[in-house]
Every structure is written in structure tokens, then in C-alpha cells.
Amino acid sequence: MALTSRHARCFSLVALLLAATPVGCKKAEVRPAPTSDVPPASAVPAGTDACATAGTVTDAVSASYFAAAIPGACLDAKSETRTFGDRGKSTLEELCTTAFDGECEVYRGFGVKRVVGVRYVESLGKQGTVEVYLSQFATNAGALAMFTKRAVGESDPADPKAPKTFGAGDRSAMGTGRGYVWAGDYLIELTYTNDDGSLTQEAFGASAESLLSPIGRAIAKALPRNDTGVPSVRALPVGSMIEGGLAFLPNDAFGIANLGPVGLGYYQDGPARFRIFAIARTDEKTAKADMLLLKSRPKAKPQTGLGDESVAVELDGSTDHPGSHFVVTRVGASVIGVGTEPFTPAQTLDETARRSRLLGLVSALGGTK
Numbered sequence: 001m002a003l004t005s006r007h008a009r010c011f012s013l014v015a016l017l018l019a020a021t022p023v024g025c026k027k028a029e030v031r032p033a034p035t036s037d038v039p040p041a042s043a044v045p046a047g048t049d050a051c052a053t054a055g056t057v058t059d060a061v062s063a064s065y066f067a068a069a070i071p072g073a074c075l076d077a078k079s080e081t082r083t084f085g086d087r088g089k090s091t092l093e094e095l096c097t098t099a100f101d102g103e104c105e106v107y108r109g110f111g112v113k114r115v116v117g118v119r120y121v122e123s124l125g126k127q128g129t130v131e132v133y134l135s136q137f138a139t140n141a142g143a144l145a146m147f148t149k150r151a152v153g154e155s156d157p158a159d160p161k162a163p164k165t166f167g168a169g170d171r172s173a174m175g176t177g178r179g180y181v182w183a184g185d186y187l188i189e190l191t192y193t194n195d196d197g198s199l200t201q202e203a204f205g206a207s208a209e210s211l212l213s214p215i216g217r218a219i220a221k222a223l224p225r226n227d228t229g230v231p232s233v234r235a236l237p238v239g240s241m242i243e244g245g246l247a248f249l250p251n252d253a254f255g256i257a258n259l260g261p262v263g264l265g266y267y268q269d270g271p272a273r274f275r276i277f278a279i280a281r282t283d284e285k286t287a288k289a290d291m292l293l294l295k296s297r298p299k300a301k302p303q304t305g306l307g308d309e310s311v312a313v314e315l316d317g318s319t320d321h322p323g324s325h326f327v328v329t330r331v332g333a334s335v336i337g338v339g340t341e342p343f344t345p346a347q348t349l350d351e352t353a354r355r356s357r358l359l360g361l362v363s364a365l366g367g368t369k
Helices: 003-013 092-098 106-107 141-152 201-222 284-295 349-362
Strands: 017-019 031-032 073-075 082-085 112-122 129-137 172-174 177-182 187-193 242-247 262-271 272-280 301-303 310-316 324-331 336-338
Touching: 082 092, 092 106, 092 112, 106 112, 106 141, 106 336, 112 201, 129 141, 129 201, 141 172, 141 177, 141 187, 172 301, 177 201, 177 349, 187 201, 272 324, 272 349, 284 324, 284 336, 324 349, 336 349
Parallel strands: none
Antiparallel strands: 017 031, 073 112, 082 112, 112 129, 129 187, 172 177, 177 187, 242 262, 262 272, 272 336, 301 310, 310 324, 324 336
16 A cells, blocks of 8 residues: 555654663663754655755765765755764754754763764655764764664564664664664764655665665765774674674663673574673773672572672563573673573573573683682
């Protein structure tokens, strides 16, 4: 069935709604993602090529990051470049009131320094547009934290409807009409809209993907790279990780004050689902403090035969659910834990299996006792 213009706009609106709370296993809260203060582009008359004259990015700092044209689209000649923060036309305070609706303080909490907004339009009389926000953060960790908040939220990464990767930057994710790319200390956010009332839902999704993927890849490739990485994420095993199944909790992980930064991975091995988290510290004293926080949790039980010290603990529980059960150990300056999977309790690992998997991880770290 063909969509009305109103329905097409609804797809765009739905694409803008994403979970914005830290990763855990509570039901996700849907909140609005960044929105633009710039009025929507006028529909291009049929047969008119909006890319007969491509636009330009007037920001000297970032102009080289945005290709004037890609196959099927170009920079909108009728749209102005918006810049906020460091060397921008507007301040970060103005970012809160104009471009980012409701979540500006989250970006600032993760250390956003600068934001650039541009628009691409489809060529050959099509009516699609892509709003792009490029945010630079003080650290790679800040950019990754915002990426995983957008791309993972509290949803199950194994859900068929979950965002999928598309080969851009360090990590990428795409849902219907919405794309994200993490590239070093940058976060790229792309939103596709189309007021063509003849589009089906499938056609809308295909048209969005045909533009979001190449635009995201082109921008990520042009960015200056700061490949310092995020140690707690690098410490996670790669094998068996579910596509898109990575979260990064920079602080207060699992609702525990001062715990983190934590890399959290979602895994599947055959029918078994489980999670692994890692904290990579630069010194043993700080790692011991992390373990003390975990050992101080209600119902925590000391364990033996694993690493330098270990504990079985319940994390991210609430009055709504019993929480997730982790077996956690410290090996020198590293803390690692294997836990249950909240989305598939019937398939998750029991404590014996969690301990067995953790034993293998500890052995790899050289800390088996």
C-alpha cells in the first residue's frame, strides 16, 4: 500500500526517536534525538535536478570532510552550514536551544566540543533529504559513549529490527531512516526524510539506505583520525559478539557510582546468550577500587580460584526485574565479568557456565590460580 505524505513524514519522525538512557535491561525509554532548527527543504519539482548546482560547506574547519556530491545526492545549495562550539558561529548553549532538542546536556556530559550541521538532497527530482550532524568530542571515549547510547540504548542487538552495521568508521549502525558512525573522537548522525506520498515503507527504507550508507562512509573516511582507542572496549573478546552488540558506559556503570569506564559486549554461542564486561585500568590500585565497589553490592558472594580476586554479583537490577548475574574477577589492572542475558533468560548461561567462560578469559590474561 502506498504511503500518504503524512505517513512518510511519520517514518522520519519515528526514525528520530531513540533510547537515551544508559545500557541495562530495563525497558527502553523512547526520547527524541537531535532535531534541526532549519525548516525542511522544499520539495523538488518532478524532473528537476536539485544537484545541477551542488552546495558548499562554508565552515573552514570542516569543509574538507563533506563531499560536494555522492552518487544520487549532493550538498543542498539552499541550506546553510550550522556550527556550534569551538570556532563555531553559535555557542554550545545555543546548540541546546536550537539544534539538539532535549538531550544537549547528554552530549555536553560526554565532552562534546564542536558540532557541524549540513544537508544533502537527492538528485533527479527525488524528494529525499539527509540531515547530517558531525559532533567532535574531547575524547574517543566520549564519542563512543554517545554512539552506543544512540545505536544500542536498551534494546536487544539481536532483534531483527535492531540497527545493523554498514561498514563506516570504527563502528556504524543503521535503522530505518537513521544512521550513526563512530570514528575516533567524532560521531556522525544522519537522518533521512522524504515527503513523497507515493513511497511504500519498503521503498522509503531502501531510498534512505542508498544515501545514508555512502554519505556516512565518505565523511568518516575524510575525518582526521585519532586512533587512541578505548581500552575497556579493546579488552573485550571479539569472537561470538553479536553484530552491533557493543555498549560503552563511561561512568557510573550499572547504576554504581564511580564504576567505569566499562566496555559491555553482547554475545551468542549457539543458542547460548551472555554478556561480558571489561574495565581496563592503568594501575592495579584503581582496579582494586572497582572490585571493592562490586564486592559491596547486596548479595555479593566472594569466589575462589579465579584471578587475583573474584565475586559473584547481581547488577542492574530494579523493582521491575531481578537483575543480571555476573561472575567477576580482577587480574592485575583489569576487571572482567561474564553475566546473564536479560533479553533471553531461557537461553542465558547458568553460573557454572559463566564461571567456565570467565576461567578461559582469565587464563588468556595470564591470571589463572
